[in-house]
Amino acid sequence: MAFIEGGSYAPLYRNDENNTKETVGDFYMDKSAVTNSAFSLFLEQFPQWKKENIKSIFAESNYLSHWENEFEADAPVTNVSWFVAKKYCESQQKRLPTMAEWEYVALADQNQKDARSEPSHNQYILDWYESPKARSPKKVKSTFKNKWNVFDIHGLIWEWTYDFNSVLISGESRKDVKTDRNLFCGSGSVDANDLMNYAAFIRYAFRGSIKANYCIQNLGFRCVKDLK
């Protein structure tokens, strides 16, 4: 795993209006996303999560649907629900990263821990979001390694976060009236912090569209671990 030294940053959306900074502590993060082969070992250990055994509220019918055809063992596992991803990490004495942690790591490019001001980095991320038909993701570690020694944070798959569905929900519902969880039309920009950060807009919109039982062709995950 890669050591991530904590810090703070201004996220695109923040939960607390009075606090413009998001602070994360130190943690370890998997250098790459969980692969098909690692996931199949997990299923041997916990057969109740196999496709034929899983309870339908925990995953949609297309759970692991890419396993019906040939697939790359070293590619990230996708078509997995949030419930399963969470369980996998727990089985390894790890957990899913929070959105704040994931976004913090995702600020980095090869050379800097916060590369948001690099137009080429932004364009790289957007290019991936824009290129269609990623039917089968490539092997893990096939894209770049960032400053934290973490691979493929952009350019390979979408990744689950622990609190993916908390975007724009403050916990106090009266505060939410001026925004909209679904980010449609202009309301998506009302509370945004950095209007040029289209890549982040896209990630938040994606997270807003999913539910915990969804299984999606290019949505996988990686785990993190707290310092002892």
Add this chain to the structure above:
Amino acid sequence: MKSIFKNHNVLCLLFIGLLFASINACKGTEKENVSPEKIPTSTKIKGTINAELTSAPNVPEPVGNRTAKRILLSMEVLEETSEMMNGVSYTYWTFGGDVPGKFIRTRVGDEVEFTLKNHPNNKLPHNIDLHAVTGPGGGATSSFVAPGHEVKFSFKTLNPGLYIYHCATAPVGMHIANGMYGLILVEPAGGLPPVDREYYIVQGDFYTKGDYGAKGIQPFDMQKAIDEDADYVVFNGKVGALTGDNALTANVGETVRLFVGNGGPNLVSSFHVIGEIFDKVHVEGGNLINEDVQTTLIPAGGAAIVEFKVDVPGTFILVDHSIFRAFNKGAIGMLKVSGDENKKIYSGKIQEGIYQPEGGVIQAIPQKEQATTKVIQKTLSERIASGKQKYMETCFACHQSEGQGVANVFPPLAKSDFLNADKKRAIRTIINGLSGEITVNGNVYNSVMPSQALSDEEVSEILTYVYSTWGNNKTVVSPSDVKAVRNEH
């Protein structure tokens, strides 16, 4: 004050009278009850049909006299790479695989059950905001859908008109800029009046990393989109979607109705058809009808219905009359009309010539009496030099500086078989003009050269110059040769 009150009363009476008249009219017919209010929430639904969806430039069958129905409609979002113009590709996000998205045709009072499917191979969530929908987000709140999923929502069409629909997922501008828009038509009860031809056109602006025409896969350029600095402004998603073999067609005498939308994201369209006047425009796609319109403004996220009868044959060019968009960014379409000419309406070219406001040689003016000029003996090279000077004044505009002519329009004089074959014909051409089909160096030209008011000497010098150069056969033409041809008749 008093008189205003009076008028007001009269107006009220008139209005009440009209109300009665319309109620009576309703009673008098067997047709379904069309409520006089604009909001037919109570319109009875009779039966269920599957929506007919079409790709541009085609439109579905008119609703005609059918009653309001429940309409089942399903649309698939596809993210696909295809051609923007020859050699340039772009990753479009589409409703149904094409830009613009499928045309939806309904009538007022219909209940539409809309299923939006997001293909599993897509990367992004999408939704749809239909401007014909009354409700939050125009459907966007209810239709937000992740890849590999589908959602269903329904709405009732309350207001007749032509409406844009588009994706409204953040970042909205990017989803629209990538092609996620189309048109939904809500016809009034009884339908729009029948016409002979109907077509579907949507203008859109595109922002690419490379400039217009730069080859290869061109990614979306966010900065240019924010700056509203479009590289492409096109009809129906790409350059040439409505030109050449893809041109719209009609026959002389037919009435053409164009459903024209503007997806934007940024630019407003000055929609114009060169050589036609719109007999009717449903301004902004609504109920207001304007007549005899040259150019109609179509806002981004808006539409217009234009109708015109085509009276004469020919190719009519559709443009955004913000005209650099047409010539430099792709906003061009064509309507090819075939049928018989009507010379009363349009004569075609009757005559053409060179207009030189000051002096020079004016075409086809009555021949003056040839002034008896004193003949000064010139050497051949002097005559050629003088001929060249005259050539540059008189002939150069069409036949060009090296006698190369202009392809398909003005025949070449350089190495010209037509010229070299017949000296007398060459002289005749200059003094009498020439029209109709001729073949020069294997190419057919069908054009008009006006007669030139030049003296015998001038004609002879020009021809001697032309024959002396550009690989021609060095024929020498004398003034007496020209005189002889003049006196032929």
